[in-house]
Amino acid sequence: MAHFAKLENNIVTEVIVVNNEVLENKDFPDSEPLGVAFCKSLFGEDTEWKQTSYDANFRGLYAGIGMIYDSTADEFQLPPTPTK
Numbered sequence: 158m159a160h161f162a163k164l165e166n167n168i169v170t171e172v173i174v175v176n177n178e179v180l181e182n183k184d185f186p187d188s189e190p191l192g193v194a195f196c197k198s199l200f201g202e203d204t205e206w207k208q209t210s211y212d213a214n215f216r217g218l219y220a221g222i223g224m225i226y227d228s229t230a231d232e233f234q235l236p237p238t239p240t241k
Contacts, residue, residue: 159185161192162220162233164205169224169233172209185215209233 159180163171179195180188189208196206209220217232218224224233 159188159192160209160211160220161196161206162209162224162226163196163200164207164226167226167228168236169220169222169226171222172220185210207233 158174158177161173161175162169163173173196175192175195180191183191185208192208193206197204207216207220207226209216211219213219217230217234220226220233223236225236226232227234
């Protein structure tokens with residue numbers, strides 16, 4: 158299974174699991190375009206998706222709702238902590 162994060166303005170709004178059969182049993186990064194195409198077929202072509210690693214093997218942290226995707230670093234990051 159692979160995990161894909163839905164992004165809106167580089168903020169993670171949802172994380173879903175995609176079956177390995179959909180990904181033709183390929184590993185990242187070869188699995189990502191297949192998974193993105195699948196996610197877009199379900200949620201709309203105008204959606205943005207990035208593959209995330211449950212074990213944090215790539216893209217920094219495992220994506221969670223509210224986290225930020227930094228496209229320059231190509232990784233998921235925790236949102237900034239509000240200051241008092």
